[in-house]
Amino acid sequence: MNALVELKSELRAISDLNAAAMVLEWDQNTYMPPGGADARGRQIALLSRLAHERRSAKRMGELLSELSAMADAESVDGALVRRALRDYQRATKVPAELMEAISNHGSVLYSAWAAARKANDFEAVRPLLEKNLELSKRYAEHFEVDHPIDAFVDEHDPGMTAASLKTLFSSLRADLVPIVEALLARPEPDRSFLDADYPEEKQLAFAAEVSAALGYDFQRGRQDLTHHPFMIRFSSGDVRITTRVDPRDFTDCLFGTIHETGHALYEQNIDRAFDGTPLGAGTSTGVHESQSRLWENLVGRSRPFWEHMYPKLQATFPEPLADVSLDDFHRAINTVERGLVRVDSDEVTYNLHVMLRFDLECAMLEGELAIRDLPEAWNARMEADLGTKPPTDTLGCLQDVHWYCIPIGGAFQGYTLGNLMSAQFFGAASKALPELDAQLAKGEVGPLRSWLTENIYRHGATYFPDELIQRTTGAALSPEPFLAYLRKKYGPLYDVEL
Ligand code: ZN
Numbered sequence: 001m002n003a004l005v006e007l008k009s010e011l012r013a014i015s016d017l018n019a020a021a022m023v024l025e026w027d028q029n030t031y032m033p034p035g036g037a038d039a040r041g042r043q044i045a046l047l048s049r050l051a052h053e054r055r056s057a058k059r060m061g062e063l064l065s066e067l068s069a070m071a072d073a074e075s076v077d078g079a080l081v082r083r084a085l086r087d088y089q090r091a092t093k094v095p096a097e098l099m100e101a102i103s104n105h106g107s108v109l110y111s112a113w114a115a116a117r118k119a120n121d122f123e124a125v126r127p128l129l130e131k132n133l134e135l136s137k138r139y140a141e142h143f144e145v146d147h148p149i150d151a152f153v154d155e156h157d158p159g160m161t162a163a164s165l166k167t168l169f170s171s172l173r174a175d176l177v178p179i180v181e182a183l184l185a186r187p188e189p190d191r192s193f194l195d196a197d198y199p200e201e202k203q204l205a206f207a208a209e210v211s212a213a214l215g216y217d218f219q220r221g222r223q224d225l226t227h228h229p230f231m232i233r234f235s236s237g238d239v240r241i242t243t244r245v246d247p248r249d250f251t252d253c254l255f256g257t258i259h260e261t262g263h264a265l266y267e268q269n270i271d272r273a274f275d276g277t278p279l280g281a282g283t284s285t286g287v288h289e290s291q292s293r294l295w296e297n298l299v300g301r302s303r304p305f306w307e308h309m310y311p312k313l314q315a316t317f318p319e320p321l322a323d324v325s326l327d328d329f330h331r332a333i334n335t336v337e338r339g340l341v342r343v344d345s346d347e348v349t350y351n352l353h354v355m356l357r358f359d360l361e362c363a364m365l366e367g368e369l370a371i372r373d374l375p376e377a378w379n380a381r382m383e384a385d386l387g388t389k390p391p392t393d394t395l396g397c398l399q400d401v402h403w404y405c406i407p408i409g410g411a412f413q414g415y416t417l418g419n420l421m422s423a424q425f426f427g428a429a430s431k432a433l434p435e436l437d438a439q440l441a442k443g444e445v446g447p448l449r450s451w452l453t454e455n456i457y458r459h460g461a462t463y464f465p466d467e468l469i470q471r472t473t474g475a476a477l478s479p480e481p482f483l484a485y486l487r488k489k490y491g492p493l494y495d496v497e498l
Contacts, residue, residue: 003066004077010063011084012276014054019234021047026232026240030224041107052099056091064088076279079462083278090155093142102135106405113404122375122393129403130371133364136407140365148365152410156285157417159466162362165413169355172420172479177385179486179498180349184338184387186494189331196320198250206250206316207243207257210309214295215449216241216261217268229256231263231292236275239267250317251333255296262295263288265449269457283461283468289418290425291452297347298426298485299448303330304440334493338388340395347419348486352385354416357400361409421469423482425456428473 001009021044028040054060070081109128116125140148147162154160208223226242233239241260245253266282274280282288299305303326306313310329314321321329339345342353360377363369369377378397379389390396402411429451430436439447455472469477487498 003063004070007060007063007067007081007084008277010054010057010060011080011278014051015276015278015280017047017051017054021051022232022234026234029226029228029230030242045103052091055087060084060088061092076273076462080277080279083461086158087278094139095142098135098138098142102139102407105131105135110401110405113398113401117394117398120392120394120398122398125398125404126371129374132403133371133408136409137365139407140409147362149362149409152407153413154410156410156414158284158464160286160413160417165358166362168420168477168479169358169413169416172351172416172483173355173385175479175483176348176351176486179483179490180336180352180386182496182498183336183348183490183494186496188337189335190328191332191335193320193324193328194251194332195248196317198247198317198320200245200247202316203245203247203250203253204243206313207253209312210254211241211257211261213443214258214261214265214299214445216264220268221264223257229260231260231267233264233267233281236268236270236272236280239264255300255333258300259292259296262292265295265452266291266457269449269453270460271458274460274462279460279462281461283459283463284417284465285414286417286421287456287465287468289414290421291418291456293347293418294422294426294452298422299440299445301330301333301347302440302489304437306330307441308443331493334490336490336494338386340382340388340390341399343400348490349386351416351419354412356381356385357402357412358416361403361412365409417465417477420477420479420482421465423485424469424473424475424477425452426485427481428455 024040024044032040064085067081070078071085109132112125112128137148140151143151145151150161212218220237221239223241223243225244229242229244231241241264243253243257266288270280306326310326336346336348339349345353360369374397375393383389429448432451433447436448491498
């Protein structure tokens with residue numbers, strides 16, 4: 001068998017093992033009864049180990065070295081070899097014992113965190129978190145990097161480093177903090193009508209209608225209920241989304257569904273010939289998040305989109321919304337708040353929450369911030385950026401699961417990268433589609449989706465993020481399009497010069 005054919009067959013087997021593990025994960029997070037937890041954890045771990053063994057196998061190394069000359073080729077197979085080589089190098093860098101120690105400690109830490117968060121008891125989880133930081137540092141030592149966080153960042157957002165992110169984020173933060181201050185100084189929009197009776201069944205039906213209208217293909221996907229919504233891909237023919245419902249607030253289900261639909265539109269529109277290869281996936285966490293945020297915020301919270309959708313929403317929920325004007329509704333779903341919780345925060349303050357986490361994890365990995373000082377550092381930064389101090393650690397440094405189940409580092413920057421990219425991609429799409437606003441106001445999302453498919457989705461992981469952004473927008477990633485978007489949208493909404 002020739003080496004390329006053998007490589008593709010190996011990659012398909014790895015992809016199938018991963019997909020099988022993901023079906024089990026999907027079930028675990030949707031329908032599995034609690035009693036299934038122990039056996040399910042074991043089953044997923046077994047499939048993950050089998051996939052890892054194949055990914056890091058000696059034969060994989062031989063095939064890739066035989067094919068290494070192809071890694072520079074400007075072809076699909078060239079891109080395939082580049083990705084496979086990268087995955088192999090990452091999979092073989094860290095000793096299996098250390099990976100196992102990290103994974104085992106992650107389970108212990110996760111349970112302790114869940115209890116500590118509930119009890120607002122950071123001290124209870126502190127020693128375990130200190131051990132996680134030690135393991136994270138040991139992991140990073142196996143990579144030749146300038147900063148320990150680069151070992152993690154590179155996995156999720158290839159091409160980015162601590163140095164490039166610090167530059168990007170500090171220029172974003174310098175402009176963002178004054179925008180937030182100016183908006184928070186204005187009167188708050190009336191949101192009282194959002195707190196009303198919104199029957200669950202109607203919410204789910206409306207969210208599914210919106211999802212389908214945006215182009216989510218229910219023949220190749222489905223939506224189910226879960227606690228923490230996510231999108232998951234088993235193959236190009238089966239890309240699923242999940243949601244949750246708060247009967248007193250329809251925005252959680254609706255915007256959550258649009259968010260996951262954005263992730264799914266990316267995955268459903270990747271060239272199907274890439275199935276079973278490393279190219280058959282989004283190219284990075286940041287680019288993936290750019291698509292969920294583009295559909296959720298730049299489309300889903302825009303005035304043109306609701307010109308078309310609002311009468312349908314009013315017809316679905318006549319009791320709370322019949323007397324609420326489109327303008328008032330649009331202001332209410334774009335409220336900027338001094339919030340404490342990242343996942344509940346609006347699109348303006350969201351990045352401040354993310355940059356806080358990124359800076360603190362850099363400081364922890366650098367040895368500049370001790371775990372025992374984490375709560376204080378967290379609270380001080382919240383006061384500096386958002387003018388509010390968490391009353392408890394549950395609402396502070398215990399709120400996110402990330403540091404308490406996987407190594408510390410690299411899990412947050414993708415959210416802000418995604419927000420920045422979403423505005424840059426949307427700007428390029430608007431230039432190519434001069435009628436975009438008018439189209440959205442008529443409910444025509446086809447032209448936008450086709451543009452995104454042509455320029456981003458169909459390529460899967462063929463291009464690394466920096467190359468994709470340059471090709472698609474004609475420029476390197478910059479905070480400017482995002483800042484310009486905020487100024488243009490929120491200045492008039494809050495009647496203030498930004
Ligand atoms: Zn997302």
